[in-house]
Amino acid sequence: MLDETPLVEIRGLRFGYAGRTIFDGVDIDIQRGKVTAIMGPSGTGKTTLLRLIGGQERPDAGTIRIDGANVPALSRRKLFELRKRMGMLFQSGALLTDLNVFENVAFPLREHTELPEIMIRDLVLIKLEAVGLRGARELMPSALSGGMARRVALARAIALDPMLMMYDEPFSGQDPISMGVLVKLIRELNDALGMTTIIVSHDVNETAGIADYLYLLSEGRVVEHGTPKRLQESGSEWTRQFLEGLPDGPVPFHYPAPDFARELLELPSP
Amino acid sequence: MIDTLQQLGAWALQRLERLGRSHLFILRVVVGLPELLARPGLVVQQIFAIGVLSLPIILVAGLFVGMVLALQLYNTMVNFGAEQSLGPVVALSLVRELGPVVTALLFAGRAGSALAAEIGLMKATEQLSSMEMMAVDPLRRIIAPRLAGGILAMPLLAAMFSAIGISGGFVVATGLLGVDSNAYWSQMQANVDLFDDVINGVIKSVVFGMVVTWIAVFEGFDAIPTSEGVARATTRTVVNSSLAVLGLDFILTALMFGDNG
Ligand SMILES: Nc1ncnc2c1ncn2[C@@H]1O[C@H](COP(=O)(O)OP(=O)(O)OP(=O)(O)O)[C@@H](O)[C@H]1O
Ligand SMILES: [Mg+2]
Numbered sequence A: 001m002l003d004e005t006p007l008v009e010i011r012g013l014r015f016g017y018a019g020r021t022i023f024d025g026v027d028i029d030i031q032r033g034k035v036t037a038i039m040g041p042s043g044t045g046k047t048t049l050l051r052l053i054g055g056q057e058r059p060d061a062g063t064i065r066i067d068g069a070n071v072p073a074l075s076r077r078k079l080f081e082l083r084k085r086m087g088m089l090f091q092s093g094a095l096l097t098d099l100n101v102f103e104n105v106a107f108p109l110r111e112h113t114e115l116p117e118i119m120i121r122d123l124v125l126i127k128l129e130a131v132g133l134r135g136a137r138e139l140m141p142s143a144l145s146g147g148m149a150r151r152v153a154l155a156r157a158i159a160l161d162p163m164l165m166m167y168d169e170p171f172s173g174q175d176p177i178s179m180g181v182l183v184k185l186i187r188e189l190n191d192a193l194g195m196t197t198i199i200v201s202h203d204v205n206e207t208a209g210i211a212d213y214l215y216l217l218s219e220g221r222v223v224e225h226g227t228p229k230r231l232q233e234s235g236s237e238w239t240r241q242f243l244e245g246l247p248d249g250p251v252p253f254h255y256p257a258p259d260f261a262r263e264l265l266e267l268p269s270p
Numbered sequence B: 001m002i003d004t005l006q007q008l009g010a011w012a013l014q015r016l017e018r019l020g021r022s023h024l025f026i027l028r029v030v031v032g033l034p035e036l037l038a039r040p041g042l043v044v045q046q047i048f049a050i051g052v053l054s055l056p057i058i059l060v061a062g063l064f065v066g067m068v069l070a071l072q073l074y075n076t077m078v079n080f081g082a083e084q085s086l087g088p089v090v091a092l093s094l095v096r097e098l099g100p101v102v103t104a105l106l107f108a109g110r111a112g113s114a115l116a117a118e119i120g121l122m123k124a125t126e127q128l129s130s131m132e133m134m135a136v137d138p139l140r141r142i143i144a145p146r147l148a149g150g151i152l153a154m155p156l157l158a159a160m161f162s163a164i165g166i167s168g169g170f171v172v173a174t175g176l177l178g179v180d181s182n183a184y185w186s187q188m189q190a191n192v193d194l195f196d197d198v199i200n201g202v203i204k205s206v207v208f209g210m211v212v213t214w215i216a217v218f219e220g221f222d223a224i225p226t227s228e229g230v231a232r233a234t235t236r237t238v239v240n241s242s243l244a245v246l247g248l249d250f251i252l253t254a255l256m257f258g259d260n261g
Helices: A046-053 A076-083 A101-112 A117-130 A146-157 A176-192 A204-210 A228-232 A237-244 A260-265 B002-038 B040-080 B083-124 B127-133 B138-176 B181-191 B194-221 B227-257
Strands: A008-017 A020-030 A035-039 A061-066 A086-089 A164-168 A196-201 A213-218 A221-226
Touching (some): A008 A046, A020 A046, A020 A221, A046 A061, A046 A164, A046 A196, A101 A117, A101 A146, A117 A146, A204 A237, A213 A228, A221 A228, A221 A237, A228 A237, B002 B194, B040 B083, B040 B138, B083 B227, B138 B194, B194 B227
Parallel strands (some): A035 A213, A086 A164, A164 A196
Antiparallel strands (some): A008 A020, A008 A061
C-alpha cells in the first residue's frame, strides 16, 4: 500500500477525430486510492479520454500507462485481461437491452467467473442493493428511466470489484436524493474496496465535493490541476469562470464557428 | 469527365475496401466459432430466434408455391400425357431449386434484416462498446452465435419449405386435378435421388444461409451508429443478400446439375 507511483500515467497525449484535434499534449496522473475528477466544458473530449484509457481508441502520440503497462501497445489478449480489472460507467448506461436488470448485472460474472448460481445471485443482489434497485431486478432496460438505467449500469460495472473505476457523467439525470446517495456510494466504493476512481463530469459542486484532485481540461490541454481547495482559490480567470459557472469570460460556450452576424447576412449559396 | 472518372474510381475503391473489411471480419468470427462448442446454449437460442422468426412466412409461402407449381406444371404435362409424373417434377423443382432459393430470399427479408437491425442498434446504443469494456469480445459473444444459428437454421427452413410445398402440390394434384395419389408418391420415390437431388439442395441452402447471415451480421456491425445508419444497413442487407443468393444459385446449379445433360 506504499506504492506511490500513479495508477494511470498519461504523457504527451495527442488525439484527433478525422483532422479535428481533441487532445494536444495532455499529461495526467491518477493517484492510487484517490478520486480524481476530470472536468471541462461539454465537447472537450472527456468521454474520449475515458475511451483512450480503456483502449477503445488509439492515441496519435503519447503514452497511457496503467499499472506500468502502456495501453495502446498491449496485445488484444493483454488488453482484455486489463479490462477485467477496470469498470466503466457509460454516459448512456449502455445496458444490454435483451437482458433484464438482474441478468445485466450478472453478465460480467457469468462471462468471467465459474461461480455457482447461488453466489451469482447473492453478488448481484448485493450490487443492486447498493444502488437501491434490488426491487427492480425483473424489469427490462426499456422499463427504466435514464437515471435508473445508469444506476443499474453502475451495479454492473462494479460486479467484478475492479481496481480502477471510471464514471462518465454519473450525476446527470439524478434527482437530489439519488444524487446524494450516488456521491456517497462512489466515495465509499473507492475507500472501502481500495479502488482508484476517475470521474468525468461538468457538475462542479458534486464533483468538487468528493474529488481528492481535479483536472480542468479545455481545448485539448490541461488548463489547471490541483486539489479542489487550491483550484477554488485559483487566481486564473478561466478556472474561476468554469467553477462558478459565469456566462462571460474566457471559456467558450460555442462550438467553433464563423462570425454570427456575418453568417446571418450571407446569402445562401445555391 | 475526369470528375466522373474520379468519382467512379473512388466508389470502386470504397467498395473494394468494404469487401476486404467484411472478409477480415468473417475471418475473426470464424476463428471464434469453435469456442461455441463449450456454450451450445447461445447457438440454440439463436436457431430458435431466427427459425421462429422465419417459420410462419416460410410455411405459408411453401404451401402456395407448391400448389401453384402443381397447377402450372399439370397444364403443360397433360399435353404430353405425362400428368401422372407430376409428383417427381414438383418435388424436384422444390428440392433442387425453389426450396433453397425462395427460402433464402424470404430468410434474407425476415431474419437477415432483423439481425442487421439488432446488431446495428446494439452498436448505436453503445452496447457493443460496453461489452468490450467488460472484456467480452462482441465478435465472439454476439456475432459468432448468430452466424452459426443462421447457417444451421437455413437448411432446416428450406427442408420445411420443400416438404410443405410437396404436400400442397399433392392436395392440388389429387383433389383438384385428379392425379392418382399412389402415382404422385411412388413416382416421386422412384425419380428423386438422395444424393443428386436432396443433398445438393441441402448444400445450396447451407451456402445461402452462410452468405445471407454473413452479410446481415457484417452490415449490422459495420453500420454507422445512428438510426439512419441502421436503416441503411437493413436495406443493404436485404438487397445485397438477395442478389448474392440469385447469383450463387446460378453458379451452384451449373456446377451440380450442369453436366448431366
Ligand atoms: N466518433 C466520433 N467521430 C468524430 N468526432 C467525434 C466522435 N466522437 C466524439 N467526437 C468529437 O469529439 C469531441 C469530444 O467528444 P466527447 O464525447 O469526448 O466530449 P465530452 O467532453 O465527453 O462532452 P460531454 O460533456 O458533452 O459529454 C466532440 O467535439 C465531438 O464532436
Ligand atoms: Mg461525454
